[in-house]
Amino acid sequence: MTSLLPPAQKNWWAVPVGRQEIIWIAIALVWCLIMFFMMPLWHMYGNQNIPTEAYKVTPAKYQAKVNEMIEKYKVREETAMKIPVVAPPDGADVYLLARLWQWYPMLELKKDVTYRLHLNSIDWNHGFSLQPVNINIQVVPGYEMVLNITPNKAGEYTIVCNEYCGIMHHAMLGKIWVKE
Amino acid sequence: MADENNTDEREEDENISPWQQMIDNPFLLLFIGVAMPTVFYTLWGVMEIASIPVAPY
Amino acid sequence: MAQFRQCPDTGLFFHKEAENLMKANAVAGVVCLLIGGILALLVVLTRWPAIHLLPADSFYMVLTAHGVCALIFWMIFFEMAILYFAGSTLLRSRLATPRWAWAGFVMMVIGAVMTLAAIFGGKSSVMMTSYVPMRAEPHFYLGLVIFAVGALIGCFVYLGTLVVAKNEKTYEGSVPLVTFGATTACIIAIFTIASGAEILIPTYLWSIGYISHIDPAMYRLIWWALGHSSQQINVAAHVAVWYLIAGVIFGARPMSEKVSRAAYLLYIFFLQLASAHHLLTDPGLSVEWKLFNTSYAMYLAVLASMIHGLTVPGAIEVAQRKKGLTNGAFEWLRKAPWGNPVFSSMFISLVGFGFLGGISGVVMGTEQISIIIHNTIYVPGHFHATVVIGTTMAWMGLTYLLIPVLFRRKMIFPQAAKLQPYIFALGMSMVAVFHMAAGTLGVARRHWDMGFAGNPLGFEYPATAYLLMGIAGIGGVIGVIGGALFCVIAVGSLVFGEKLQKEAGLLQSFGVPLADSAYTNEKPARLPMAPAEAVEADHGESGFEAPGTFILAMVLLVSFVIYYFINWKYLSEVWGIS
Numbered sequence: 001m002t003s004l005l006p007p008a009q010k011n012w013w014a015v016p017v018g019r020q021e022i023i024w025i026a027i028a029l030v031w032c033l034i035m036f037f038m039m040p041l042w043h044m045y046g047n048q049n050i051p052t053e054a055y056k057v058t059p060a061k062y063q064a065k066v067n068e069m070i071e072k073y074k075v076r077e078e079t080a081m082k083i084p085v086v087a088p089p090d091g092a093d094v095y096l097l098a099r100l101w102q103w104y105p106m107l108e109l110k111k112d113v114t115y116r117l118h119l120n121s122i123d124w125n126h127g128f129s130l131q132p133v134n135i136n137i138q139v140v141p142g143y144e145m146v147l148n149i150t151p152n153k154a155g156e157y158t159i160v161c162n163e164y165c166g167i168m169h170h171a172m173l174g175k176i177w178v179k180e
Numbered sequence: 181m182a183d184e185n186n187t188d189e190r191e192e193d194e195n196i197s198p199w200q201q202m203i204d205n206p207f208l209l210l211f212i213g214v215a216m217p218t219v220f221y222t223l224w225g226v227m228e229i230a231s232i233p234v235a236p237y
Numbered sequence: 238m239a240q241f242r243q244c245p246d247t248g249l250f251f252h253k254e255a256e257n258l259m260k261a262n263a264v265a266g267v268v269c270l271l272i273g274g275i276l277a278l279l280v281v282l283t284r285w286p287a288i289h290l291l292p293a294d295s296f297y298m299v300l301t302a303h304g305v306c307a308l309i310f311w312m313i314f315f316e317m318a319i320l321y322f323a324g325s326t327l328l329r330s331r332l333a334t335p336r337w338a339w340a341g342f343v344m345m346v347i348g349a350v351m352t353l354a355a356i357f358g359g360k361s362s363v364m365m366t367s368y369v370p371m372r373a374e375p376h377f378y379l380g381l382v383i384f385a386v387g388a389l390i391g392c393f394v395y396l397g398t399l400v401v402a403k404n405e406k407t408y409e410g411s412v413p414l415v416t417f418g419a420t421t422a423c424i425i426a427i428f429t430i431a432s433g434a435e436i437l438i439p440t441y442l443w444s445i446g447y448i449s450h451i452d453p454a455m456y457r458l459i460w461w462a463l464g465h466s467s468q469q470i471n472v473a474a475h476v477a478v479w480y481l482i483a484g485v486i487f488g489a490r491p492m493s494e495k496v497s498r499a500a501y502l503l504y505i506f507f508l509q510l511a512s513a514h515h516l517l518t519d520p521g522l523s524v525e526w527k528l529f530n531t532s533y534a535m536y537l538a539v540l541a542s543m544i545h546g547l548t549v550p551g552a553i554e555v556a557q558r559k560k561g562l563t564n565g566a567f568e569w570l571r572k573a574p575w576g577n578p579v580f581s582s583m584f585i586s587l588v589g590f591g592f593l594g595g596i597s598g599v600v601m602g603t604e605q606i607s608i609i610i611h612n613t614i615y616v617p618g619h620f621h622a623t624v625v626i627g628t629t630m631a632w633m634g635l636t637y638l639l640i641p642v643l644f645r646r647k648m649i650f651p652q653a654a655k656l657q658p659y660i661f662a663l664g665m666s667m668v669a670v671f672h673m674a675a676g677t678l679g680v681a682r683r684h685w686d687m688g689f690a691g692n693p694l695g696f697e698y699p700a701t702a703y704l705l706m707g708i709a710g711i712g713g714v715i716g717v718i719g720g721a722l723f724c725v726i727a728v729g730s731l732v733f734g735e736k737l738q739k740e741a742g743l744l745q746s747f748g749v750p751l752a753d754s755a756y757t758n759e760k761p762a763r764l765p766m767a768p769a770e771a772v773e774a775d776h777g778e779s780g781f782e783a784p785g786t787f788i789l790a791m792v793l794l795v796s797f798v799i800y801y802f803i804n805w806k807y808l809s810e811v812w813g814i815s
Contacts, residue, residue: 003491054521124368134678175694
């Protein structure tokens with residue numbers, strides 16, 4: 001029961017370590033360093049990195065910005081609730097708003113074009129979960145996040161909310177269409 | 181019984197590596213274990229969030 | 238005068254006051270596990286798409302209670318028992334200030350009841366994380382604060398006991414490795430609880446109107462210093478339990494005190510930084526902050542876990558080989574006591590934590606890979622592998638060990654107990670694996686209806702996702718059966734198990750002291766140092782003491798590497814984000 005007893009030597013730090021442990025520690029350390037450096041390398045060479053651009057913003061200001069964009073670029077309305085669909089020009093700032101229990105407005109984007117997508121919630125925490133590509137971003141109220149996104153495939157995409165936000169959380173959806 | 185061992189404890193203490201002395205000192209470890217995440221995770225994180233600028237519009 | 242009794246089977250000494258505290262905390266923990274398990278069944282049956290049992294409001298209430306009960310109350314109560322065991326029993330010391338320890342215990346019970354009352358009142362379905370500005374009833378937060386303060390008292394009683402043991406020279410040399418592991422857990426717990434107080438006290442004041450605003454991003458930052466670190470207490474504690482069980486069952490000697498303790502030291506330094514795992518897709522935190530924290534400063538805490546992953550089974554292998562089980566690489570493992578639930582629980586905990594929980598945890602905690610995993614049901618898949626297969630199974634094994642030693646009762650249903658770890662592990666592995674798989678298809682966590690009932694916009698997850706959630710549901714039911722079996726055996730043994738000592742009555746199983754006749758006033762002899770190791774020939778090939786373990790470790794590494802790069806491949810296929 002020696003793991004339940006004090007070490008056999010008072011000066012146990014001085015007891016030499018066996019070869020097996022040393023080899024394993026060396027291998028594991030190398031692997032740990034590889035994993036660590038993968039992250040900065042991906043920042044340099046990879047295409048999927050969460051940017052740090054973010055702003056503090058009030059719900060009223062953000063809502064105004066969203067409305068301004070809708071006025072400029074609205075192309076049609078969808079569903080009985082007449083949710084506006086916005087087709088912003090290439091490279092434009094796109095303001096997407098999360099609220100109980102809706103992603104607002106809907107977007108129509110072009111393939112291989114980069115947009116500045118702004119995300120913010122005007123009430124509680126929400127989770128931007130773009131399906132079926134499976135991109136997941138936390139949306140925190142009061143903080144506007146800016147992502148440079150480049151859709152790489154045409155099709156219809158759905159934004160699911162994947163941060164619990166109350167009783168109708170499960171019905172909180174949005175749409176993005178990507179055209180060729 | 182305790183007295184018998186006192187002398188050899190003192191003799192051996194001199195050779196004990198500082199690493200072992202640290203590991204054998206729970207209060208020093210407590211200090212390090214609280215200070216590390218407080219500085220690197222909490223304080224650094226709070227500073228980052230606090231320095232997020234207000235939206236330019 | 239401190240009173241002690243010595244367990245005739247193991248030779249362990251129990252201080253009267255410490256013994257009762259261990260019992261009370263362990264029993265309170267198992268009660269919380271029982272409640273958490275019943276709630277788990279309701280969660281499972283709702284997320285199983287074909288059954289979809291509860292309506293949305295009850296589902297979120299039950300899910301909140303399940304998280305709080307299983308992840309906080311069960312874990313921390315049991316951890317208190319482990320601290321008192323490691324501090325008092327293993328060091329043959331009296332417990333410092335038992336009255337404070339009881340006060341802490343009472344606070345924990347009051348806090349737990351208060352928070353559960355708030356949740357079942359129906360107006361606090363805010364999930365365990367309770368992100369502001371979503372608001373729970375004030376006593377939801379207050380209960381958690383009271384619970385945390387109670388646990389904090391327990392931590393200081395443990396540290397006090399270390400001081401008492403040192404001053405009264407109850408042991409020679411350094412503390413045993415298991416006690417050192419418990420110290421690590423205690424240190425992490427103190428940071429965790431302090432962070433909890435830092436965020437939950439203001440949130441409580443906000444909920445009663447004294448503070449007008451809590452910043453949601455700050456809340457998430459500091460809450461996760463509580464939420465994630467509390468799981469790191471479990472890691473440190475269950476690794477200590479692995480060493481403990483390896484020592485008790487096999488007489489295993491740590492392969493190297495230096496290596497094992499240095500690995501714990503890395504935990505103390507770096508493990509808690511990983512709270513950043515939860516904030517990788519949050520706004521505004523810099524890349525430097527994310528990289529440093531999410532990688533535990535270059536994965537040094539992962540290195541520590543990989544070290545324990547070698548040294549725990551390695552110590553068992555060395556001990557088994559000494560007994561003559563030297564054929565091939567794995568005779569030591571084949572002929573291990575697989576029918577003994579103490580061992581099987583512990584070993585499954587070790588393997589499950591490493592392969593399922595550990596690998597998935599590191600992968601999803603990679604800064605960019607978090608994009609394809611954050612808040613999907615992959616996350617619950619991962620942490621059911623760490624805290625259920627890892628921690629809960631380690632503690633089930635310890636409970637089987639303690640029923641005769643601490644509670645002085647013979648275990649009932651020994652045949653069922655043999656099977657219990659396997660049933661539980663099978664079910665929970667299915668939950669973990671199939672939730673993770675469904676998560677890669679985008680299924681959201683904390684979500685009542687994957688069919689999005691009530692929304693006019695059409696969207697359906699692929700049929701495979703429904704299938705995976707269904708299989709996870711079956712696994713969940715099997716897991717609940719395994720968990721129920723554990724509760725029946727554990728509680729049943731305390732009530733109906735044959736008494737191994739005449740004083741061990743019914744009330745004595747639940748924290749009432751044994752009669753004085755069980756104890757002596759004699760101070761236990763000083764805890765001696767482990768006997769010096771005889772120099773002997775190498776057992777394995779080329780100077781490797783534990784070649785079988787090394788092979789297992791390499792299998793883990795290869796799986797790790799492959800799975801890690803597969804996820805980068807998946808990530809590279811999604812839309813460009815910069």
